[in-house]
Amino acid sequence: xxxxxxxxxxxxxxxxxxxxxxxxxxxxxxxxxxxxxxxxxxxxxxxxxxxxxxxxxxxxxxxxxxxxxxxxxxxxxxxxxxxxxxxxxxxxxxxxxxxxxxxxxxxxxxxxxxxxxxxxxxxxxxxxxxxxxxxxxxxxxxxxxxxxxxxxxxxxxxxxxxxxxxxxxxxxxxxxxxxxxxxxxxxxxxxxxxxxxxxxxxxxxxxxxxxxxxxxxxxxxxxxxxxxxxxxxxxxxxxxxxxxxxxxxxxxxxxxxxxxxxxxxxxxxxxxxxxxxxxxxxxxxxxxxxxxxxxxxxxxxxxxxxxxxxxxxxxxxxxxxxxxxxxxxxxx
Ligand code: AHM
Ligand code: MG
Numbered sequence: 001x002x003x004x005x006x007x008x009x010x011x012x013x014x015x016x017x018x019x020x021x022x023x024x025x026x027x028x029x030x031x032x033x034x035x036x037x038x039x040x041x042x043x044x045x046x047x048x049x050x051x052x053x054x055x056x057x058x059x060x061x062x063x064x065x066x067x068x069x070x071x072x073x074x075x076x077x078x079x080x081x082x083x084x085x086x087x088x089x090x091x092x093x094x095x096x097x098x099x100x101x102x103x104x105x106x107x108x109x110x111x112x113x114x115x116x117x118x119x120x121x122x123x124x125x126x127x128x129x130x131x132x133x134x135x136x137x138x139x140x141x142x143x144x145x146x147x148x149x150x151x152x153x154x155x156x157x158x159x160x161x162x163x164x165x166x167x168x169x170x171x172x173x174x175x176x177x178x179x180x181x182x183x184x185x186x187x188x189x190x191x192x193x194x195x196x197x198x199x200x201x202x203x204x205x206x207x208x209x210x211x212x213x214x215x216x217x218x219x220x221x222x223x224x225x226x227x228x229x230x231x232x233x234x235x236x237x238x239x240x241x242x243x244x245x246x247x248x249x250x251x252x253x254x255x256x257x258x259x260x261x262x263x264x265x266x267x268x269x270x271x272x273x274x275x276x277x278x279x280x281x282x283x284x285x286x287x288x289x290x291x292x293x294x295x296x297x298x299x300x301x302x303x304x305x306x307x308x309x310x311x312x313x314x315x316x317x318x319x320x321x322x323x324x325x326x327x328x329x330x331x332x
Contacts, residue, residue: 016197240257275307
C-alpha cells in the first residue's frame, strides 16, 4: 500500500498534501485545498515579516502605501492576508480570529470548514526581531451548509479538530501541522518559494529538562505552582522562555520540556486563548506523543464557552506534564 509509505525528506508541501489526500479514498480534496490556502497566506505573511525592519526606514521618508494609508501593523496585515486567502479558497464558511471580536463570515455558505486562527502571535516580539508565529485549528462545521456558520460551529471542543498547525517565523520559517495522523514539519526555502518536508513524523521526547514559563509572575502563582517551579529547579532543569508561544512550544516539542502559562491571582484563567492558541498546540503535541492540560483537564476536552476564552496551559513532554499535574492536584 504505497500511500502509507513515509514520504521522503525534501518532498514539497503541496505534493505531501496531495499524497496524504490519497490515503483517504473518499476525500473530496477540500481540506487539502484549505491547507494549501493557509500555506499560501503564510508565504505572503512571511514576506511582510522579513521586510518589517525596513518599514520604519521607509516610514522615515514619509512613505505611504498606494492607497495613501499609513503602513498598518503586521498583526493586522497578517489577519487580512489569512482571511483573504480563506475567503478566496472557498472551503471555509466562518473564521474566529484573535484580531476580531466577532466571528468572520466569509460568504462561502457552502464551505464545510471553520477555522480558528491567531494570525500573528507574540507580536510584541516583532519590533525586536524575535521569532513570532501563526497558530490555526480547523473544524468541520456542524450546521448544514447553505447558511453562515454559527456559534455552535465555532465553539467545538478541541477533540473535534480535523487539522491544526503553526508557522514559526524564526531563523528559518517552518510550518508544522497534523491532520490526526502524526505531525510533520516543513521548512521554507525563500528563493524557491516552497515549503519542503524537513521534519517527518515528529515525536516529542517522553521527558525533558527544560521548563518554560514567565517566572516574573511568580508572586501571583498558587502554592502548588510555586512548588512545581521549585521542583524544576531541584531537578536542575534549564529555564527557557522566549515569550513567543510558538517558538517556546516548537523548541520544547523537538528537545523535550514543558511550557506553562498558569492561572495567576490576577488572571485566574491564565492568558492564552483556548480556541486559537491552546487547542491547536494540544492536538499537535498529542499527535507527537506529548500531553496538554489546564493542570487538571485535558486541553482538548475543555468545553469552550466563548470564542476568546482563556485557559491555563501545561504542555509538552508527557512525564513533565504529568508531574506538574501531580503538583497541581495537591492541596496546600
Ligand atoms: P499575544 O497573543 O497578545 O501575542 O500574547 C500571547 C503571547 C504568547 O506568544 C506568549 O507565550 C505569551 O503571550 C507571553 O506572555 P507573558 O509576556 O505574560 O509571559
Ligand atoms: Mg496570541
